[in-house]
Structures are given as C-alpha cells and as structure tokens.
Amino acid sequence: MSTTAPVKTSRGIIGWYERREVTTYPRGWMQVGLLVLVIIANIVANYEGELAPVVPLLLPFLKLSLVNYGFIVGGTTVVSGIVAMVLGSRFDRHGRTFFVVFGTFVTALAVFSMVFVTNTIGFLIVRLIMAIILGLVLPATTGLVRDFTPRVGRALGFGLWTFGPVGANFLAAGIAGWTLPAFHDRWQSQFYIMGSICLIISIIVALFIRDLSPGLRAQIVQSSREAAAVEENAKHVSGEIANPRMVFGSFRVWSLAVGIVLFLLVYYFTTAFGPLYLETVFKYPPSQAAGVASYFWLANLGALIVVGIISDRLQLRKICSMVGVVGTLIFMFFWIHLIGQTVSVSTMIWYTSLQGVLLGIGFGPWMALYSETLEDIHPTLQGSGWALWSFAQYVLAGIAGGLTFVVVGSIGFNGWFYICTAGIALYGIVLLWSKGPWFRRPR
Known part of the structure; x- marks a missing residue:
C-alpha cells in the first residue's frame, strides 16, 4: 500500500488560493503578520464566544430550558x-487558506442573522x-x-x-458587560456589534492570508536560522502528502x-455556560x-503567552503541561467547595x-507537543492530525455539553465538576507516557 498521495491541481476559487502560495519561509514581520491573520480569523470562527454572554437573556426569549439548550x-x-x-485530508492536499477565508465570511453572516431568530428552530x-x-476553520x-x-x-x-x-x-x-446596560x-x-466586527475581519483575512507551498x-x-536551507530543500520536494492513515491509525496521537x-472539560463548560453558571449559582x-467571565479569558490569554515562551525556551513540553495539570487538580477541589457560598x-x-x-x-505546551508528534510521523499530515483532534474535541465536548444539565439536575454542579476533575x-496519566523529554532539553 502506498504511503503517499499525489496532490492534484485544483480549479476555481480553491485553485486561485493555491496559486497565492509563498515559497519563502516566513520570518520577521512577514511571520508576525501571517500569525495575526490566523488569530483574527480564529476569533471569528469561534462563534461560541458571540453566543455565551447573552445566553441568560436568549433562553427566556426562546422559551428554551437549560436541558434542551444543552442538547x-x-x-x-x-x-x-x-x-x-471527513474533510481533514483536504487541509493538507489543498492548503488551509481557502477554508479559512470561506469560513470566516459565512460565520460573520451567521452572527448577523441571529438578530432575526425568533424561535428555537431558527436558533438551531x-x-x-x-x-x-x-x-472547517479550526x-x-x-x-x-x-x-x-x-x-x-x-x-x-499556538499560545497566540x-x-x-x-x-x-x-x-x-x-x-456585553460594557454595552448591554446601554441597550437595556x-x-x-450584541449580534449587531459582533457581526460588524466579524465581517470586517473576514474581509481583511481574505485579502492578505497566504499558504506555504507544498514543498x-x-x-x-x-x-x-534554518530557513534558507529549508527553502532550498523545498525546491526538490514533489508536492506529495503522506497517507492520512499514518495519523488516523496512531494510538499515541489518539491518546x-x-x-x-478530558483535561479541558471544565474549559468547555466555561465557554458555553460560564456567564449562565455565575448568574444561576452566585446570582x-x-x-x-x-x-x-471576561477576566477568566484575559488571565487565560496571559498564561498561554507566558507558558509558551517558557516552554519554547526549555523545549520541555511535558513538564510544563504537567505543572498545569497538578495546579488545576488542586484548584478544582477548592472551586467545588465555593458552590453555595456568597x-x-x-x-x-x-x-x-x-x-x-x-x-x-496545561493546554499551551500540549499544542506544541501534539504538533511535534504529528511532524515526527510525517510533516505533511498536520491538517489531518488537527482534524483528528477537532473530531475528538467536538464529539466528546458535544456529548458533555448535551449531558451537562442532565447531570447537574441529578447530582448538582459539584457532581459535574467532580467529573471534570477526573x-x-x-x-x-496520558502525559506520563507520551513521547518527548521531561527534564533534559533536546538538542
């Protein structure tokens, strides 16, 4: 069985984006600019952020129960x-930018359309x-x-x-915290405001985003420092991608x-239900x-940047992530005992x-560890590998989201947080046997 798949030349708009590929490895301001475009595109794609702050107001309007909203x-x-x-291998075959541009524009329109929602079917x-x-976009x-x-x-x-x-x-x-009182x-x-922001971002991304060449x-x-040698090597690469089964069949990648x-269950809860939880439990x-809730995200952003710098300097992904695991475990027992207090x-x-x-x-160093694990299998399979993670993330997080308020109704919020702690x-445990050094910086 062949371990590579040839890249076919695409036509239409996908082909146009492929023709915009760059053959110079990005560094300096070019690298910064491309990363900024990825970041702002990702802001648009993560629609949950646009919805979560208004959920306490939206549910009574739609006459939706917490359980049904969870489903x-x-x-x-x-x-x-x-x-x-399903589309994971396409990100490697055709590059990434078409999917990003298409996705951000459609999401901006969808955010705007929320203002016309009047019932549960429209919201769904x-x-x-x-x-x-x-x-598509993640x-x-x-x-x-x-x-x-x-x-x-x-x-x-990845912290950025x-x-x-x-x-x-x-x-x-x-x-929402700043403008909701002004709009009674x-x-x-909020959807007029966020829709306008998302539309402007999608236009900027479409104009300036680029892909690397397949080589x-x-x-x-x-x-x-290796950029010049990498560019020279890329000229001699035929543009083939490895068989995605090399990633999809790897137990280490799946684990x-x-x-x-599983580590991020409490994060997904905060993403979807954070403001609702604070309103329901702490009034x-x-x-x-x-x-x-905005302070949670601000602190999370700062930590991701700082731990990213430390992890890159040490090149020790596992021990940096384990520090977050131990600290979060201790915090969760404290967080559970806050329930019922003023x-x-x-x-x-x-x-x-x-x-x-x-x-x-806990999360920032894991992203680098996961990416490097995929590279060690084959460097052309990053899209397939991240698609696998997206599948695992959204299926498990989706099941958890659907069951959250069923569990809460049976054993309370403290019972749900104990599940998150597990x-x-x-x-x-998975981190203990994953590939990579613990204490000695690799050459």
Whole structure:
C-alpha cells in the first residue's frame, strides 16, 4: 500500500488560493503578520464566544430550558467534529487558506442573522451553520500556525492562536458587560456589534492570508536560522502528502487528542455556560456575570503567552503541561467547595482568573507537543492530525455539553465538576507516557 498521495491541481476559487502560495519561509514581520491573520480569523470562527454572554437573556426569549439548550449545544458541537474528520485530508492536499477565508465570511453572516431568530428552530439552524464552519476553520488555522512557526517558537505561536477561541470569549464577554446596560439588556444588540466586527475581519483575512507551498509544508523546521536551507530543500520536494492513515491509525496521537479534551472539560463548560453558571449559582446580573467571565479569558490569554515562551525556551513540553495539570487538580477541589457560598464580584474575579491561568499552563505546551508528534510521523499530515483532534474535541465536548444539565439536575454542579476533575487526572496519566523529554532539553 502506498504511503503517499499525489496532490492534484485544483480549479476555481480553491485553485486561485493555491496559486497565492509563498515559497519563502516566513520570518520577521512577514511571520508576525501571517500569525495575526490566523488569530483574527480564529476569533471569528469561534462563534461560541458571540453566543455565551447573552445566553441568560436568549433562553427566556426562546422559551428554551437549560436541558434542551444543552442538547442543542452538544448536538451541533458533534457536527463540527464530524465535518473536521471527513474533510481533514483536504487541509493538507489543498492548503488551509481557502477554508479559512470561506469560513470566516459565512460565520460573520451567521452572527448577523441571529438578530432575526425568533424561535428555537431558527436558533438551531444558525447554530448548525456556525458549527459546520468551525469544523472547517479550526484544523485549518492550527495547521497554519504550525506552518508559520519553527519548533523553537511553536508553543508561543499556538499560545497566540488561542487568542481565537479565548479572544472571542473575552471580546464578546467584555463588550456585553460594557454595552448591554446601554441597550437595556437587549440581546440582539450584541449580534449587531459582533457581526460588524466579524465581517470586517473576514474581509481583511481574505485579502492578505497566504499558504506555504507544498514543498515548504513538507519540511520540519527547528529554528528560523534554518530557513534558507529549508527553502532550498523545498525546491526538490514533489508536492506529495503522506497517507492520512499514518495519523488516523496512531494510538499515541489518539491518546493525546482525547486526553487533552478530558483535561479541558471544565474549559468547555466555561465557554458555553460560564456567564449562565455565575448568574444561576452566585446570582450575578447578566451584564455583571459577563464581565466577571471576561477576566477568566484575559488571565487565560496571559498564561498561554507566558507558558509558551517558557516552554519554547526549555523545549520541555511535558513538564510544563504537567505543572498545569497538578495546579488545576488542586484548584478544582477548592472551586467545588465555593458552590453555595456568597462570593463578592471582586473575589470571584480573582478565582476565575486563577482558573484561567492554570488551564492555560496545561493546554499551551500540549499544542506544541501534539504538533511535534504529528511532524515526527510525517510533516505533511498536520491538517489531518488537527482534524483528528477537532473530531475528538467536538464529539466528546458535544456529548458533555448535551449531558451537562442532565447531570447537574441529578447530582448538582459539584457532581459535574467532580467529573471534570477526573478528566484532568486522566490527561495527567496520558502525559506520563507520551513521547518527548521531561527534564533534559533536546538538542
């Protein structure tokens, strides 16, 4: 059985984007500019951020129960995973930029269309469209981050990438906390604002985003100092991609993908239900709950950048991530015992910020570890590998989202958080035997 698949020349708009590929490995301001485009595209694609701050206002309007909302969240999230897995090899074959540009534009239109939603069916349709697009964009953007960053610098690159999912939540929560009172808590106002922002971003991305040539994508780059040699090697590469089964059949890749999803169960909960949880349990008004949630995302962003720099300098992904695992395990027992207590807004900001920091420490180095594991299998399979992670992430997170309020209704929020804590511990076990050094910096 052949281990490579030839790349065919595409026509139409996909072919036009392929003809915009660059043959010079990005460094300096070119690298920074391309990463910025990936980050802002990722902000648009992560539609959950646009929805979460207004969920406490949206559910009564749509006459949706928490349980039914949880099932909608779960079902549409699973769709994202299926789309990513089915189209995973296309991200390697045709490059990433077409999927990113198409996805950001459609998502911007979908965010605008939320203002016309008047019933549950309309809400389900819009959310389904957003979920399909997220399944396209997330693996494409993660593949682009790998393409634009050498191994020395990759954890920082992926830390910046998280400005997409994290930044979307921070931006939407911050804007909602600031503007909802001015619009008398009218939830439609947020979709006019976020839709305008998303549309502007999608136009900028379409004009300036680029892909690496297939030859460059097939290289493993340790540091930017190797750029000239990498460009020369790329000229002699035929443009073939390896068989995606090399990734899809790897138990190590699957264990890393599933393990980090279990670690991030509490993160997914905060993404979808964070402001709603703060309003329900601690009785904060909607604008205040959104404001408190924004500090979680801000702290998470800061931690991802700092741990990314440290991880790149040490080149020790596993020990850096394990620090986050241990810290998050300790914090979760404290977080569970807060339920039922009266907590001031200022104190809650400190607590949610600490949670954001610890989750960032655990997640950031994992992204570099996962990308390097895929490279070691074959450097042309990044899109397929990240599609596999997207599948694992969205299917498991979707099931968790659908069952969240069923579990909460049976054993309370503390029972759900104990399940999340077990997931964190399981990821720690996976990390113990994953590939890579613990304490000695690799050459």
